[in-house]
Amino acid sequence: MEISAAGRLEVRITAADVGKRVSVRRLAGTEDTTEKFTDTVGVLTSWDSGVLTITRKSGESVRIPETSLVAGKVVPPAPARRRGPSATYRELAQVSARAWRPVESERLGEWELRAAAGYTRRANSVLPLGDPGLPLDEALTVVRRWYGDRGLPAYVQTATGGEGTQELLCAELERRGWTREVTAELWVGALAPVADRADASGVQLSRTADEAWLARYQRKGVSEVALKVLGSGPSVWFATVPGEGGEGADSAPAAIGRCVVDGRWAGFGAVEVDPALRRRGLASVVMAALASRALAEGASAAWLQVEAENVGARALYSGMGFSAHHAYHHYRDHRDGSS
CATH class of the missing domain: 3.40.1350 (Trna Endonuclease; Chain: A, domain 1)
Structure with a gap:
């Protein structure tokens, strides 16, 4: 926090700093005779009627009475990520x-x-x-x-x-x-490690979402409008891993995925696995096949979207080298x- 030459904590922000990234410390209460402090970092989005509002990276808004401020200062933008491609x-x-x-x-x-x-x-x-x-x-x-x-x-x-x-x-x-x-995150990562992660020789790639692919897709009763959205994008690919009965079996595919190639970027989505076949690496197989196709089209970077509560997906993507870019x-x- 900001400390003066005399060693005192100081509040060095004002309402004129709205829109800037700040770090503040406030008195949150006392335990017995000990004062308890809380630190908040984020964008100062308002300072009205004696109350500050700070929006954290997650999008959560924190309201802070100015009378509780102990220290505060403007801070530079968060340091650049050390993992993944650079992007605005x-x-x-x-x-x-x-x-x-x-x-x-x-x-x-x-x-x-x-x-x-x-x-x-x-x-x-x-x-x-x-x-x-x-x-x-x-x-x-x-x-x-x-x-x-x-x-x-x-x-x-x-x-x-x-x-x-x-x-x-x-x-x-x-x-x-x-x-x-709804809040989710957009993650980015290098594309080549995704392609190298698994043997994707058994994956079928198609330009369209056929009946087999749609049978595994979590959004049932897909309409004509939905098919148009699914098929939209500069270069769209659909991946299918046949079910254990093989191609043409009555059961839905074991796993599916979708990828859109757009210049240097490959965007992954709709990666879904039969619940009975999870934890066998099928999601990695699907993404490896799509990543290889995207690399062949000149892409080098990857992005995907993941919800905060999807712990399994976050662990998978982190292991592939992805990291959060923004919420x-x-x-x-x-x-x-x-x-």
Whole structure:
């Protein structure tokens, strides 16, 4: 924390530092006669009516009465990751958006309004990469109307925890009653180690999601719209490991996966394994086959998305050399989608 020349802790932040990354120490209470302190690091997203709001990397907002502050200072951006390829948030947001396209979209300044008949939040949310060209309240009115006209709830996809992410927008949405429903992370890693991880000779690759692949896909009753989203992207590949009965058996495949190749990036998703066959390395086999295909098309870096509570997937991907780049969130309007 910030310590003066006289050895005292000092608060060296003000409301003028909103939007900057800060580190603060506050008095959290006392135990017997001992004072207890808590440290918080994140982006200062507001300082109003004697209360600071700091948004942590995870997207969690912490409200701190200024009277409890013991010390505080502006700190530099988090140090660059030591693992995985270098990338900006904006680059990854655009790459991941191209890998999961809606069936309908419209521009609002630098925002993109996306819709796909409600199939996944990613394809049915606003991607706000910049200025909407209107004051925020007016832009959100347009958003609510646009989704309401389609019978859909209004969602805005935001990100936190990286350089250039949207902590301030998250705070503004929360002040307006929008609620954060889903949080996940986007992880990145080198592609070649994924391809080298397992023998993928038994994996079948296809440009389309056939009936066998869809039989293992967790989202049942896939519609025509869903098939369009699944097949969207610059260069899409689907991987299938036949079930134990072999190709053409009545049972669903043992494992499946999807990959979208886009320049230097390969994005992995829909990696699913028969629950009875888990812990046999089938997920690694699927990803190795897709990674080899992506390498052949010139990709060198990889990304994927994983939810915080998916402990098994996080352990698998960490073992493959992936690490978290930023967190992303879906904020929903506090009213119904219709308006």
